[in-house]
Amino acid sequence: MTTPAPRRPRQDAVDNRAGILSAATTAIAHDPQASIDTIARSAGLSRRALYGHFADRNALVTEIIDAGAERFNRIALSVTDPDAQLALARLTSLLWQEAAHVQVAASIALDDAHLASTGKALAPLRAAVAAILQRGQDDNTLRTDVDVATLARLVEEAARAAITRVDAALPEARSLAVRTTLSMAGLSWRETVALLEQHPEILGDPAADAAPATDVER
Amino acid sequence: MTTPAPRRPRQDAVDNRAGILSAATTAIAHDPQASIDTIARSAGLSRRALYGHFADRNALVTEIIDAGAERFNRIALSVTDPDAQLALARLTSLLWQEAAHVQVAASIALDDAHLASTGKALAPLRAAVAAILQRGQDDNTLRTDVDVATLARLVEEAARAAITRVDAALPEARSLAVRTTLSMAGLSWRETVALLEQHPEILGDPAADAAPATDVER
DNA sequence: AATAACTTGCACAGTACTGTGCAAGTTATT
DNA sequence: AATAACTTGCACAGTACTGTGCAAGTTATT
Known part of the structure; x- marks a missing residue:
């Protein structure tokens, strides 16, 4: 046969x-x-x-984690701004768009049962964040009163808080997530607002082309 | 009988x-x-x-929540600095001391089952925080790009992150919690460091009375 | 020393699940 | 039209709890 x-x-x-x-x-x-x-x-x-x-609950959860993590990691690789402040802002803004998936990660990442697998899956994203923060500390554009590892955790938590604890339907939700992350990275709120005014494309505002001083490479 | x-x-x-x-x-x-x-x-x-x-699990949990909340609320009432930045710094520092209880509140507050009762118990603390933030916005010493209600949530999350996600045994843990909260409230990290240098008593450092300019950077 | 208060261990009923087997149906593909 | 693929509903075993009753033992207080 x-x-x-x-x-x-x-x-x-x-x-x-x-x-x-x-x-x-x-x-x-x-x-x-x-x-x-x-x-x-x-x-x-x-x-x-x-x-x-x-096969079982775990197989399902693992597949969700992996799928979400792959999107995040891809986004992390796409952010190449040499300026650490800009890089962090852009990364947060892009991740926010994936809000639905980010929320899953946020929920599961806090769940002890899957802490290990989530951590492994998100390793590239976390490495990218750490690299950005390190760069910012090296050229003094981000806070240097906290070591990179701790700062990475705090920034991640700030982003998580802004994404999960604020109504994503609000028009300013995305901007808020970005400003929150930069605040945690050491900028004053006025610096953050100024930065975003100079780079309106970070928030993906389609009507932002006519803005005064937009000169970022694409 | x-x-x-x-x-x-x-x-x-x-x-x-x-x-x-x-x-x-x-x-x-x-x-x-x-x-x-x-x-x-x-x-x-x-x-x-x-x-x-x-009587049951709920009676136990409720008693823990109420006991913890009472401590927090008492602390909130004890903070009377007219300066909003100072008030927020001192409040965070004092709450940090109650780390064990804060962690319970942090855990339970995220637990949907007890969200309502926790919220009611912590109402006085939250009102005190909102009052401080409002004061800071009125006299322009705290960020004004976010409404008070949202800012209160973000500040609370920042404090929670600093308290629960950083090893409380580290010597700088308390200072970190305070700096994190102030960052979220809009200050740059340098402003925060300067504020704490000017008011060493906030961190409760017994040997900080004469300290002129302790370097925070490492 | 007497005794009420307290703790233990066990059995039991109940809840809310996860994961599997199987027969009987339904549906996409050949 | 034939059939393999898929879904359903049911029964069942198993896990990990919560909460109660009760008899037998231990301990603080009188």
Whole structure:
């Protein structure tokens, strides 16, 4: 006998799998301990069907973490401003756009059960942040009263607070996240406001082209 | 028949009750979902005995929240500096001393199950913080690019981050908590360092009376 | 010394899950 | 139209708890 026809997965199954991941992302962002039943039902499936797509809860959570982490790490690599203040501002602004996924990371990252795997997945992002902060300390554009490792943690927490504890629907939410992060990095609020006025493209304002002194490479 | 002799509780029972509260404070700070068994055993008692002192898990948690909140609220009332920057610095410094209790509050406050009761208990503290921030915005000594309510949340999160995410055993932990809070309130890190140099008593350093210009950088 | 107060250990009922097996259905693909 | 792939619903075993009752033991207080 030959190999049994290797048919590829049915389209509805592919969609359902994606639906589960999406539902789980939302549900877990809301409550890291959301039950399998809650997730399955909010994806329009039975609990039993979910186990046809994921071996167990951990497999599902791991896949969400990895997917989210990959987006973050990709963003981190895309930020290349030599100026540390600008780099930190741009990174925060870009990450904010991924708010839904960031919230998952924020929730799971605080969950002891997955601390280790989350940490590994986010390593590139954290390395990028540490590099930016180190650069800023070296040329004295960011605070030097805290060592880089501690500063990285504080900046991460500040960003997390701004993203998870402020209504993302507010028009100034994104700007607030950026200003919060820069505050934690040592700038006064006036410096931060001035910086963002000089670089309106950081906040992705489409009507910001006509701004006075915009001269940043693309 | 007369009333059955109203004897007061035995000393060992009083001690055990206090021991449970103390063990629960520590355990819950570490993990808000710590089980009754874990708490009872770490207090050196059986799970069954704990139920002799508290009706259920909620009664225990409520008592911890209320006790912690009372300490915080008392501290908040004791801070009377007219200068908003100083007031915020002193408040943070004093609260930091209650680290163990702060950590419980930090953990429980993030726990949806007790969000409401924690909020009610901490209302006086939050009102005091809001008053300080409002004062600082009125006389332009704190940032005015964020409304008071949002700023209060961000400052609270910054303090929480500095207290829970940094090793409290480090000698500079307390100073760090204060600097973090002031950063979030809009000051640059240099302004913060200067403020603390001018008011060494805020950090409660006993040998800081004569200190002219202690270098904070390392 | 007497005794009320307290603690322990065990059994038990209840809750809220996770993960698996299986038969009976439904649906996409060939 | 045939069929492999998928989903459902149900039953079941297992885990990790919470909270209660009760008998037997221990300890502080009178």
